[in-house]
Amino acid sequence: MNAGTWARAKALFEQAMELPASERRAWLDRAGADADIAALVQTLIESTDTLDGFLESPPLVQPEDIAADDGWLRPGARIGDYSIVRKIAEGGMGVVYLARETSLGGRDVALKALPPATSADPVLRARLKLEAEAMGKINHPAVATVYAFKEIDGQIFIASEYVDGRSLRELIKEGPLPQERAVELALEIADALNEAHAAGVVHRDLKPDNVLLTKRGGVKVVDFGIARVISHGGPDLTVPGYAIGTPAYMAPEQFLGGPVDARADLYSLGVVLTEMLTGRRRSEDGVPSLPARIAPIVRRCLQHDPAARFASAATFREALLTQRKGESRDRWWWRFHQAATIVAYALLLMPAWLVRRAVSGPTIGGLAGRWLFVVVLAAGIVAITLRLHLLFVSRAGARAVEQQRRLSASSLRAADLAFAAGLVVSGLFVENLQAPLAVLLIGAGAAAGVSALVIEPATLRAAFDEETTVEGSTSR
Amino acid sequence: MSDRPEFHLLPIVYDELRRIAARYIGGERPGQTLQATALVNEAFLQMSAEKTRQFQNRAHFVAIAALSMRQILVQRARARNAAKRRPGGERVPFDENVLSVPHPNGRANDIDLEALDDALSRLAEFDPEQARIVELRYFGGLTIEETAEAVGVSPATIKRQWVMARAWLKLQMESA
Numbered sequence: 001m002n003a004g005t006w007a008r009a010k011a012l013f014e015q016a017m018e019l020p021a022s023e024r025r026a027w028l029d030r031a032g033a034d035a036d037i038a039a040l041v042q043t044l045i046e047s048t049d050t051l052d053g054f055l056e057s058p059p060l061v062q063p064e065d066i067a068a069d070d071g072w073l074r075p076g077a078r079i080g081d082y083s084i085v086r087k088i089a090e091g092g093m094g095v096v097y098l099a100r101e102t103s104l105g106g107r108d109v110a111l112k113a114l115p116p117a118t119s120a121d122p123v124l125r126a127r128l129k130l131e132a133e134a135m136g137k138i139n140h141p142a143v144a145t146v147y148a149f150k151e152i153d154g155q156i157f158i159a160s161e162y163v164d165g166r167s168l169r170e171l172i173k174e175g176p177l178p179q180e181r182a183v184e185l186a187l188e189i190a191d192a193l194n195e196a197h198a199a200g201v202v203h204r205d206l207k208p209d210n211v212l213l214t215k216r217g218g219v220k221v222v223d224f225g226i227a228r229v230i231s232h233g234g235p236d237l238t239v240p241g242y243a244i245g246t247p248a249y250m251a252p253e254q255f256l257g258g259p260v261d262a263r264a265d266l267y268s269l270g271v272v273l274t275e276m277l278t279g280r281r282r283s284e285d286g287v288p289s290l291p292a293r294i295a296p297i298v299r300r301c302l303q304h305d306p307a308a309r310f311a312s313a314a315t316f317r318e319a320l321l322t323q324r325k326g327e328s329r330d331r332w333w334w335r336f337h338q339a340a341t342i343v344a345y346a347l348l349l350m351p352a353w354l355v356r357r358a359v360s361g362p363t364i365g366g367l368a369g370r371w372l373f374v375v376v377l378a379a380g381i382v383a384i385t386l387r388l389h390l391l392f393v394s395r396a397g398a399r400a401v402e403q404q405r406r407l408s409a410s411s412l413r414a415a416d417l418a419f420a421a422g423l424v425v426s427g428l429f430v431e432n433l434q435a436p437l438a439v440l441l442i443g444a445g446a447a448a449g450v451s452a453l454v455i456e457p458a459t460l461r462a463a464f465d466e467e468t469t470v471e472g473s474t475s476r
Numbered sequence: 477m478s479d480r481p482e483f484h485l486l487p488i489v490y491d492e493l494r495r496i497a498a499r500y501i502g503g504e505r506p507g508q509t510l511q512a513t514a515l516v517n518e519a520f521l522q523m524s525a526e527k528t529r530q531f532q533n534r535a536h537f538v539a540i541a542a543l544s545m546r547q548i549l550v551q552r553a554r555a556r557n558a559a560k561r562r563p564g565g566e567r568v569p570f571d572e573n574v575l576s577v578p579h580p581n582g583r584a585n586d587i588d589l590e591a592l593d594d595a596l597s598r599l600a601e602f603d604p605e606q607a608r609i610v611e612l613r614y615f616g617g618l619t620i621e622e623t624a625e626a627v628g629v630s631p632a633t634i635k636r637q638w639v640m641a642r643a644w645l646k647l648q649m650e651s652a
Contacts, residue, residue, distance in 0.1 A: 003602040010603070014636050047643035054646050055614045059549055059589060 005037060012041045017048075073097055073113075080152040082111055082159065090115065094128065098162060101147075108162040109147060119155055132158045134224045137199040142192035142219045163220045168208035172275055179291055179398055182276035185211070187320055188219040189269060194313035196221075197262040204260060206268035207249040208275060248281050252304050263306040266316055270301025291398075293323050327463070334463035335394065338387050341451060345380045345419065348444050351437050352376045352423060355430050369426070376422035382415040398464040405460070416452035420445045493519050493541055496617050519544040539608070539626060542616030546593070549615070553589035588649065595648040599641060606641040609634060 012033055016024045024045055028038055077084040082099040088110070089096040099111040112131075118124050132149035135158070139145075144161040151157075168185070171177065177185070189211060196203060203210075203224060210223040251267035254260045275281050277290055290298055297319050303309045310316040356369040386408050393400045423445030430438035493516045519541065600607035605627065612618045612626055620638070624631040 001602050006602045013640050044643045047647050055642050
């Protein structure tokens with residue numbers, strides 16, 4: 001077969017396959033191709049009928065093709081003081097086993113080693129040693145404690161605190177976190193980073209996979225595998241051809257291989273916070289929308305220029321704490337307003353009741369006042385009940401309020417306006433005798449209207465801010 | 477990934493190889509993770525032996541990973557076939573592994589990788605693009621769309637080429 005023959009056969013084959021199966025043969029005969037090419041195409045067409053999934057399923061690896069000793073530590077294996085329980089994580093930079101320390105009453109440790117394929121690589125060995133050193137410098141409850149760095153039978157290991165819990169990645173997979181929880185976690189991570197930075201260590205690979213959640217609800221930042229010890233002045237083991245980190249979480253300067261400091265971690269933390277709140281990262285298509293109060297903080301983390309970000313994890317924490325404080329103050333105001341409205345509505349039913357007989361309206365025989373009171377009473381009860389409901393669900397967080405408010409917004413507004421209008425009308429038609437009450441009713445009705453139309457939307461917006469979009473300073 | 481030539485992300489390479497290998501092994505039977513890992517290690521070693529190699533993008537990387545995987549699997553298959561052919565060599569009276577291993581998707585997988593590799597090499601002589609498509613689809617596990625992106629043609633073209641290449645390869649393997 002030569003390329004020219006094949007190319008002609010290919011052209012015929014493709015045209016023939018466009019036709020219904022029954023017409024292909026006749027078409028091929030009419031096409032006037034060389035006999036051998038036509039025959040080839042005919043055979044190929046027939047062959048397509050018998051493909052039946054041929055090459056559609058992946059090649060199967062034969063068990064005998066796999067070397068028995070692949071270098072991994074099996075459960076039960078003994079390495080010095082440690083007895084391997086199982087492998088818990090694996091990646092290009094290392095493998096982590098759960099092991100039991102036999103000499104010290106059998107405490108669990110996380111044993112990190114290099115993957116067998118790279119266990120002799122001097123660069124990776126140096127990096128693992130550096131990781132142990134970096135972790136050893138940090139003393140913080142949110143950073144796993146290093147117990148030992150050992151070389152056993154030519155293999156090197158870091159033994160550190162074993163964290164029994166799942167990763168933030170797994171939590172995010174279940175959906176976006178409630179804002180309160182996301183902020184709480186971001187504060188804890190920032191605190192751990194702050195401690196690391198103070199010790200001269202930049203993590204450089206912060207991502208949800210590297211944040212573990214302990215069973216007690218705390219946070220442990222792990223995998224300082226590519227951390228850089230700044231004060232070291234020593235080698236930054238980023239060898240050309242081995243650029244490291246995880247692109248989606250990487251600060252631009254790190255991505256481009258430039259000098260990296262604490263602010264690179266804050267960039268990553270900004271991406272992580274976005275992902276906690278929305279379930280998505282900013283680099284994916286579209287820009288996720290964030291709560292308006294948090295958006296500027298995230299935006300500042302995600303600045304292209306490190307100088308435009310927060311100067312340290314501590315200032316990031318302060319910004320987030322201030323935000324949280326402001327939010328709880330605004331929520332207090334909203335709650336106060338709701339409660340005050342409920343009380344005022346209830347009290348106003350009294351004068352409305354008192355004037356019902358004094359109202360002389362253009363209706364039949366004194367009925368106007370009574371009907372007006374029924375309207376005010378019904379509207380008042382609806383408005384009070386809905387407000388009590390909103391107050392109650394507000395304990396479950398912003399999202400619950402938003403949802404319930406959307407459901408009840410139109411009924412609540414209708415009830416408020418009916419209540420206000422009822423009061424004003426009652427006031428207008430009260431006979432002169434009751435002048436002070438009439439003024440009270442008109443004034444209260446007007447106030448209720450203004451409150452429902454102007455004040456309440458404002459307190460609500462401040463307390464449960466609407467979503468906003470983070471415009472990244474730059475996109476890559 | 478960046479278009480900077482030195483971009484070569486170690487963990488990503490490893491994860492990508494794991495994804496490809498996991499596909500070969502399939503299922504969740506005990507021991508299979510170990511098999512995938514062993515395969516990944518070997519491919520990883522093979523790929524990182526050439527440190528000068530630089531990946532332009534993910535498609536380029538997957539193409540090279542697929543080639544590595546193909547080489548490893550075929551080399552294993554050749555060794556196994558040679559052992560069977562050797563008179564007095566390893567006696568495999570009835571090789572149930574090769575004849576009818578139930579495949580994860582339920583189909584018996586009895587493709588002779590040695591014969592496939594020979595046929596694929598012949599195909600590459602007169603239609604390198606089709607051979608590459610088979611390599612990416614079969615050994616690299618790419619979908620039609622991903623293959624289209626890697627090769628730089630439309631998915632419709634890939635689909636047609638994929639059918640034709642398979643038709644030809646099947647004929648070749650049956651006549652071998």
